């Protein structure tokens with residue numbers, strides 16, 4: 001463990017052989033013995049989390065997210081396979097080594113888990129007292145930490161008088177007290193409103209960038225992953241559904257579980273359009289418009305170029321609906337366009353390949369009767 005009194009703002013990430021803050025799972029399995037029989041919460045999980053990254057874990061309820069997170073500080077023991085922290089199999093640690101591991105792996109929680117009878121100062125000081133730091137060291141470190149999380153003026157306040165966001169800031173300061181290289185976040189923003197969530201995410205990103213701490217977070221809020229994670233793991237029934245860079249997984253989700261989780265983030269069809277969409281062109285003679293969907297998956301820096309799209313498609317092409325997001329600088333999303341039903345369409349394969357591509361995918365998703373020229 002690093003000395004508890006190291007100045008917070010000057011702590012660089014280590015450059016040892018295995019960089020401090022690395023986590024690896026090797027064929028990890030976890031089975032609980034419940035009264036109804038064995039529950040296979042995790043099965044054959046193998047992957048590494050790079051030091052200094054922000055790693056998100058998502059999945060439906062019961063997919064095994066908490067079980068996986070809790071194996072990293074040995075709150076849960078694997079039933080099979082191994083968990084390596086900085087290259088060391090943590091199953092082999094004795095009691096003293098386990099205490100040291102838990103100082104290197106901080107944790108924050110959805111409901112903050114602060115001691116209500118203690119002040120903010122005392123809550124943050126507690127891990128340092130347990131670690132045997134001197135009063136002078138504790139004082140210096142707690143004041144540094146409270147400054148880091150922006151709560152210098154709340155040192156003597158009890159948690160009940162703090163907002164949710166302030167309580168989580170205390171939780172973060174306490175988790176950082178022992179100078180960890182890894183921070184586990186279990187639904188850390190789920191109890192917060194969107195604005196406060198943003199400020200906590202900014203704080204976590206700042207901690208990751210400035211201190212080089214690996215952050216591993218569970219969340220059911222896909223927007224949180226999109227906002228700050230570098231990589232994401234999707235769990236489904238205790239197994240890896242997929243994992244990779246967030247912009248790739250979110251841009252082109254390969255697994256049905258990922259697509260279901262991401263559905264709220266997608267720009268779906270507006271209800272009125274969905275209700276009018278026909279799978280085939282209407283009978284001859286009826287005016288209609290084709291609905292095209294242009295998809296952007298975040299790959300190769302492709303962005304919607306409105307002028308070139310207009311040039312490539314028939315005159316009178318209209319924008320109906322859609323939008324794009326940016327994830328780590330990569331554009332993903334979709335645009336819905338309508339064109340006259342009789343207008344000839346270009347070869348889409350030429351518009352989705354090579355350096356001149358207009359979109360990653362283009363398809364006709366249906367037809368709409370053009371009764372009132374409304375699309």
Ligand SMILES: Nc1ncnc2c1ncn2[C@@H]1O[C@H](COP(=O)(O)OP(=O)(O)OP(=O)(O)O)[C@@H](O)[C@H]1O
Nearest residue numbers: 032033034039041060061062063064065066067068
């Ligand atoms: N101590 C336990 N004893 C028995 N079964 C357990 C125990 N802890 C978890 N489980 C079961 O293991 C499976 C995975 O649970 P886990 O809490 O890891 O999932 P999760 O993805 O974090 O779910 P949630 O999003 O609902 O918190 C679930 O079926 C759960 O009921």
